[in-house]
Structure formats: structure tokens, C-alpha cells
Amino acid sequence: MDTREQHTMSEALDRLWNQFRPEMDERVGLLEAANQALAANKLSIHQRGEANSAAHKLAGVLGTFGLTKGTVLAREAEVMYSGDADPDPNSLSRLNEIAQQLKAIVASRK
Amino acid sequence: MSHRILIIDDEDDIREVAALSLETVAGWEVAVASSGAQGLVRAAEYNPDAILLDVMMPGMDGPSTFRELRKNPLTAGIPVLLLTAKVQSNDQRRFADLGVEAILFKPFDPLTLSSQIAGILGWN
Numbered sequence: 001m002d003t004r005e006q007h008t009m010s011e012a013l014d015r016l017w018n019q020f021r022p023e024m025d026e027r028v029g030l031l032e033a034a035n036q037a038l039a040a041n042k043l044s045i046h047q048r049g050e051a052n053s054a055a056h057k058l059a060g061v062l063g064t065f066g067l068t069k070g071t072v073l074a075r076e077a078e079v080m081y082s083g084d085a086d087p088d089p090n091s092l093s094r095l096n097e098i099a100q101q102l103k104a105i106v107a108s109r110k
Numbered sequence: 111m112s113h114r115i116l117i118i119d120d121e122d123d124i125r126e127v128a129a130l131s132l133e134t135v136a137g138w139e140v141a142v143a144s145s146g147a148q149g150l151v152r153a154a155e156y157n158p159d160a161i162l163l164d165v166m167m168p169g170m171d172g173p174s175t176f177r178e179l180r181k182n183p184l185t186a187g188i189p190v191l192l193l194t195a196k197v198q199s200n201d202q203r204r205f206a207d208l209g210v211e212a213i214l215f216k217p218f219d220p221l222t223l224s225s226q227i228a229g230i231l232g233w234n
Contacts, residue, residue, distance in 0.1 A: 005135075008134065009130075009134050009221065012134060016127055023122070056195055060124060061127075062217065064124070064218055065127075071217050
């Protein structure tokens with residue numbers, strides 16, 4: 001693949017990123033909402049599943065758009081929201097940190 | 111040489127990036143399906159050279175779709191590569207036991223996805 005083709009590919013990826021940016025924001029929003037519900041001791045099974053799924057999707061896609069750190073963070077959140085029980089309340093500060101960082105990472109890509 | 115690939119994935123963003131990658135980088139022909147059920151129909155109609163199949167999909171997931179593809183004489187011989195964001199080794203073993211051609215991991219690099227597939231399938 002020559003430089004011109006790489007440039008074309010990069011531009012096409014930028015277009016796709018902008019097209020799918022609302023989905024990325026929505027997934028981060030689901031994580032934030034689950035964190036808030038966990039803090040209030042009101043996390044439902046459905047919401048836990050949504051958070052797990054949102055984190056899984058972010059982990060799968062962010063690195064594809066060059067946001068490797070986002071994949072690592074999302075994978076950590078996915079593990080924390082997996083299983084049959086709520087995440088340990090002691091992990092809440094880490095979950096909030098992850099959501100904030102993911103928000104910043106998503107916002108940083110143009 | 112041009113090849114025909116069917117991508118089955120419920121996530122629009124992954125499907126679009128993979129299609130863009132295979133069409134732009136390798137010049138392959140790509141068809142897409144957004145569910146396992148749709149993928150079964152599309153595979154029989156399109157007769158692709160290979161199928162890129164997502165693991166986690168609502169309804170019929172990747173492993174179930176793969177088993178159905180193998181039951182149909184029209185699609186039984188098409189090489190299937192599973193695409194997954196699951197990195198745990200027990201998941202990987204479970205997927206490998208299905209008899210798929212290979213397991214590819216998300217996130218993938220759009221610039222090298224086609225060469226990875228070509229290498230696995232001996233298309234180089």
C-alpha cells in the first residue's frame with residue numbers, strides 16, 4: 001500500500017469515525033450511567049449487562065480507529081461488569097476514572 | 111487476485127471498517143450481513159471465498175451461525191474466520207474447538223486485516 005493509498009484509507013477511517021461517533025458517546029454514556037447506579041446501590045441486572053456490552057463493543061472498536069489505550073481501558077471495565085454480581089463498590093472510583101478517560105479519548109479523535 | 115468476502119457482524123462500525131479495509135487495501139469484493147440469520151441467507155446466495163464471522167451477536171451468535179453454515183451443502187465448504195473481542199484463553203479454546211479456519215481478534219488493524227486473512231487462507 002503506497003502513501004497515497006494510506007492517506008485515502010486514513011481519510012475514509014476519519015469519515016467512518018465521525019459517522020459512528022454518536023455510538024461511541026452512547027456507549028461511554030451507558031458506562032457512566034451504570035457507574036452512577038452502582039454508586040447509588042441501584043444497579044439493575046439489565047443495566048449491568050448493558051454496561052458490560054458497551055464496554056465490550058468499545059474494547060473491540062476503539063483500537064481499530066487507532067485508540068489503543070481506549071481498548072485497554074474498555075476491556076478493564078468489561079471485566080469489572082462481567083459475572084453474575086455487581087462490581088465491588090470499592091472499584092467504583094476506578095470505574096469512574098475509566099469512564100472519564102474513555103470520554104476524553106473518544107473526544108480527542110477528530 | 112480478487113476474492114469475495116462475506117462479513118457477518120451486528121456492529122455497524124466494525125462491519126463498515128472491515129468492509130472498507132478489505133475493499134480499499136486488498137481490492138476484494140465484500141458483502142455484509144448484520145445478523146447470523148441474514149448471514150446464512152447471504153452466504154448461500156453470494157457464495158463467498160471466505161466468511162468473517164463475529165462471535166457475539168444477539169439472537170444467533172457466531173458459533174451457532176457457524177454450525178448452521180456447516181449443515182448447508184451450499185455453505186459447508188466455505189472457510190470461516192471468527193472475529194472476536196474476547197481475549198480470555200478459555201473462550202479462545204472453545205472457539206478453536208468449533209473447527210473454524212482461524213480466530214481473529216478485535217481490535218484489528220484496518221491496514222493489515224486483508225494480509226492477515228490472505229496469509230491464513232494461503233491467498234498470498
